[in-house]
Amino acid sequence: MSTAPETAIPVTTKKDWATDQEVRWCPGCGDYSILTAVQLMLPDLGVTRENTVFISGIGCAARFPYYMNTYGMHSIHGRAPAISPGLKLARPEIDVWVIGGDGDMLSIGGNHLIHALRRNVNINILLFNNRIYGLTKGQYSPTSEVGKVTKSTPFGSVDAPFNPISVALGAEASFVARTHDMDRKHMQAMFRRAHAHQGAALVEVFQNCNVFNDGAYDTITKKDVRGHMLIDLQHGEPIRFGPDGERGVALDGRGLATIVDVADVGVDALLVHDEADPDPSVAFALSRLSNGVGRPTPIGVFRAVDRPEYASATSAQLAEAQAAQGPGDLHALLHSQPTWDVS
């Protein structure tokens, strides 16, 4: 198994990380800005293309690997979070990025996603949430809001949606963050954090599907409303938002996160964000703030905690076994049960 030498990371630019394949998303799709953010960020990460793998499932987002001049696998619907741990366990030195949409990762692949997070394999999962099925041309998704009228719900969806951050925190993911496709810098900051994190990292990216669900996030991410609606979580800081930081988040008597006016409660009453809190409960409470369309919505890192990482724990067991028993001896294995000789 070859490992790129740590010292000789060649200098690269965005161009080196892009393939010659024509990008086939609809013009105006939010996926373009995510791709650009990633291609611009990777040259600074101190990693090589050969040691980087993008694995995706099926959906618009899942075309991503074809556009990355790295190793890549466009797999089958929902299974990227199932396939990628195998690669990471086999090759812990490889950076594994998992790309998928809300249908891919929360519907057909929901089981794999929660187990990948629970198991804490060191992979970076980017969940492009556009709250719709794009590639199959416009059915409601597991993150579509109740009442949504789509081709498969002409009378409005009666299906309760998932909140991906709540799901990830419920699975006790060790790293959970949210960003959106209108803010390259913020996306890159989150992706960097995810990459640096030793464990399964989930980044939800609000992504606009301008063909089937245009403007899904307009009420929170559009330039003119952003300042009022996005709550930028900063570790160790009281949680404040609004153009002048006039609003904030506090915990009520039941431990629920509520929006407050700072003028009413005072700065000291605000919740100080602790992304490293070993207990996910407060992070979960924060995730419930935006459990509905058009409500102030936290972005940033909800949770980043140290937990034993699965691939390195597996490698450690292998190393221990080899140290204790020596490398495998096939002859000894075959003779490890009682034997008898026939002459």
Added chain:
Amino acid sequence: MTDVADSSTARELSQVIIRFAGDSGDGMQLTGDRFTNASALFGNDLATLPDFPAEIRAPAGTLAGVSAFQVQISDHDITTPGDAPNVLVAMNPAALKSDLGRLEPGGTVIVNEDTFEDRNLAKAGYDTSPLDDDTLGGYTVIRVPMTSLTMEACKDLGVKTRDAERSKNFFALGLISWMYTRPLEPTLDWIDKKFAGKELVIGANKAAFKAGHAYGETAELGEHHFMIRPAALEPGTYTNINGNTALAWGLIAAGHQAKVPLFLGSYPITPASDILHELSKHKNFGVRTLQAEDEIAAVGAALGASYGGHIGLTTTSGPGVALKGETIGLAVSLELPLVIIDIQRGGPSTGLPTKTEASDLMLAMYGRHGEAPLPVIAAYSPAQCFEAALEAVRIAITYRTPVVLLSDGYLANGSEPWRLPDVASLPTIEANYATEPNQVNEDGEPSFWPYQRDENLARPWAIPGTPGLMHRVGGIEKQDGTGNISYDPANHQHMTDIRQARIDKIAESLPPLDVAGDADADLCLLGWGSTWGAITGAVNRMRAGGQKVAQIHLTHLNPLPTELGDLLRRFDHVVVPEMNMGQLTRIIRAEYLVDAISIPKVMGQPFTAGELIERIAAATAASGGPR
């Protein structure tokens, strides 16, 4: 090994078939297993058939809760656990009721008579005790109060009554060990090891075992004292091995021979879980195992590991193969090595999870959407699972393809003596990872085509971490050579053809097909998988009776050996016994237009040789005489 307590009075037998039957909680599997191992170490040839219910503890004393273990031991080469048992050890009335019908006419029944009281008799559905009416007329009956004698033997040991009572299977083992002059040491040693640290349990089990042995010696069972000499097996070192262990070791050997680490993704399922257990032990061989969240994730992780340059393995049974189908199809498209191990059991659905069947052949061959051919191979005896595993990995790596390896519940749990191979004689497998670009692009720079094919039509295995070979693979159809996405109609036809041609090419690497028995016979028995033992037994008996018969046993089901069609056309009758409703028969008819006759069986039990002989006679008679 030679402390065969006083064999001077023992009469010689060439073989015996013993069936231990009792309640699920009575430890019959352990008893059978211990008797088997002592016999193996003594040098007999043997074959076993564990036969247990799906429930971990079905209601005690009921017919549903009966767990049995059949073993044939002999002084010559045998291939099956035997037809009808000569001896039935029945630990309770339910065991007697459920298994008496299997006993040969005039056979010997050894009962634990303490259990033949009203409650147990009622649970087994006996109105009156079969020991007191003529139920057992025509059989030799040995009544032994095993429970009370066990308690008696343990009474001074300070063991709780209930624990003492539990040792009664060791009493039975001791008694049978005396009857068949088995060495005692292997069992006594095993008790020490198995229950190390539990002195009371060791004491009770040993006391019960010795008491059973002494009972045989003192209770005037003289006419039931036998000796079965060691079998004249090929010289070598032997161990007694079951199919799942042999398969796991074969995988480890394959990794060793290919110098490629193993990665197993698995989800617990009967009767495959023991392979997961075994491989999980051998981390010092660099074996990684992942108990996944489901069957789909298990094969997914294995495929991910294959992409990373490991040998991706997944172990399961039929229900799991059904779930893995889409991912296996992806592996067909990605052209990556992957081994799917299907330990078949009775189906459909949950079916008979602990009973054997071989009804996943069609599933293995065709159980995917689209044109998705892959190699299918089948193990044919417990020990041969080792070789089959090596072969599966050889094909997977050499041809960059998923391979289905079929075994079944009977092979998985059954055991036989295995002449251990010399490690130096094992085949080597070349991983041949790609390390260099294989093309020059328009600008004259080296580039890499992930679907450029070698002489086997296999593509390069270029693993992440290799500089200069970055490429994307995926389930969308791709252009041959470049691997770029392609929806071109002609290319799809070409890729479909080449995926098939690559699998067909494997046939060129197979050894010539062996025709056993009489090559000039009119009748050929064609088999695959675990029916080998019974078919071989039937062929041997038919030939000993003066009948000419040929035998072909397939280890490779896809591709089929090149010469198979011509060979089969030579015979007037091709008869195919299968543990399914005729799946290979249909393939043979479709492939070769040979009028193969099916002998199907799906009763959760393997064929016996005697049964086969009768059914072959009936089937060939029904289809008319020689053409």
